[in-house]
Amino acid sequence: MKKGIVLFMSAVIVLAICLKTYEITSDTARHTKEFIKQWETNQRTEGTFSSLIPFEYDQMIVFNPSMTKQEMVTLLGFQDVHIKESEDGMHNIVFIKENKITAYLYGYHSFQVIIPDGKYNQSQINKMTYTQHHHVYTIITKIVTN
Numbered sequence: 001m002k003k004g005i006v007l008f009m010s011a012v013i014v015l016a017i018c019l020k021t022y023e024i025t026s027d028t029a030r031h032t033k034e035f036i037k038q039w040e041t042n043q044r045t046e047g048t049f050s051s052l053i054p055f056e057y058d059q060m061i062v063f064n065p066s067m068t069k070q071e072m073v074t075l076l077g078f079q080d081v082h083i084k085e086s087e088d089g090m091h092n093i094v095f096i097k098e099n100k101i102t103a104y105l106y107g108y109h110s111f112q113v114i115i116p117d118g119k120y121n122q123s124q125i126n127k128m129t130y131t132q133h134h135h136v137y138t139i140i141t142k143i144v145t146n
Contacts, residue, residue, distance in 0.1 A: 001142065004027055004110060013025055014073045027102070027120055028102060028104070030084065031054075031095070031102050031103035032054040032103045032104055032105070034055060034103075035051055035052075035053065035054065035055070035095075035103050036105070037051060037139045038052050038053075038054050038115075039109070039111045039135075039137070040109070040111060040135070042122035044132065045132050045133065046084060046129065046130060046132065047129065047130060047133060048126075048128070048129055048130075049125060049129060049139055050125055050126050050128070050131050052130065052137075053100060053125075055095070055097075055103060056097050056102065057095040057096060057102055057103070057122070057125075058096055058097050058098065058121070058122055059095075059099050059119060059120060059121050059122065059125075059143065060093060060094070060096070060098070060119075060125055061075060061076060061093065061094050061097045061118070061119045061120075062092070062093050062115050062117045062120075063075070063091065063092040063093070063094075063097045063107065063117065064117040064118065065086050065087055065088050065089075065090060067085070068076065068085060069083060069084070069085050069120045072085070073092050075119060076094070076096075077099070078099060079099050080094075080100075082094065082101050082104045082106070084106060084141060086107075088108065089108070089137035090107055090108060091105040091107060091108070091109060091113060092105070092108070093105040093106075093113070093115075110135060111135035111136070111137060112135065112137065113137045113139065114136065114137065114138045114139060115137075115141070116139075116141060120141075124141070126142075128140060128141055
């Protein structure tokens with residue numbers, strides 16, 4: 001009887017972990033789709049960078065294409081399935097909320113984002129502006145990056 005209860009409780013715990021993982025992954029995918037749609041449909045030629053981000057976040061990391069996965073994990077500060085190495089010309093940007101990736105932009109898209117590599121906090125992002133011409137976004141950081 002005790003073994004049955006322990007087995008049942010173990011199954012419940014595993015199921016709860018799986019459901020939470022699915023919830024986090026589905027939220028991340030939804031935020032990413034919203035982000036891409038916002039950039040693909042934007043008609044403004046300039047504005048604030050934060051106006052193009054339709055979800056909550058604490059920070060953003062723009063990875064350099066030459067970084068290894070281990071270097072990206074070190075910069076990020078935690079391991080995540082969304083972290084992948086990229087090539088020149090590919091987007092590789094993650095948005096983080098409470099030490100979890102809430103959205104990511106990876107690969108080639110119908111728009112191009114030109115932004116310096118680095119780790120940016122909410123305050124720095126709020127100071128950024130952009131110009132856009134034929135879906136090429138140039139992000140003006142107004143801050144010094146490393």
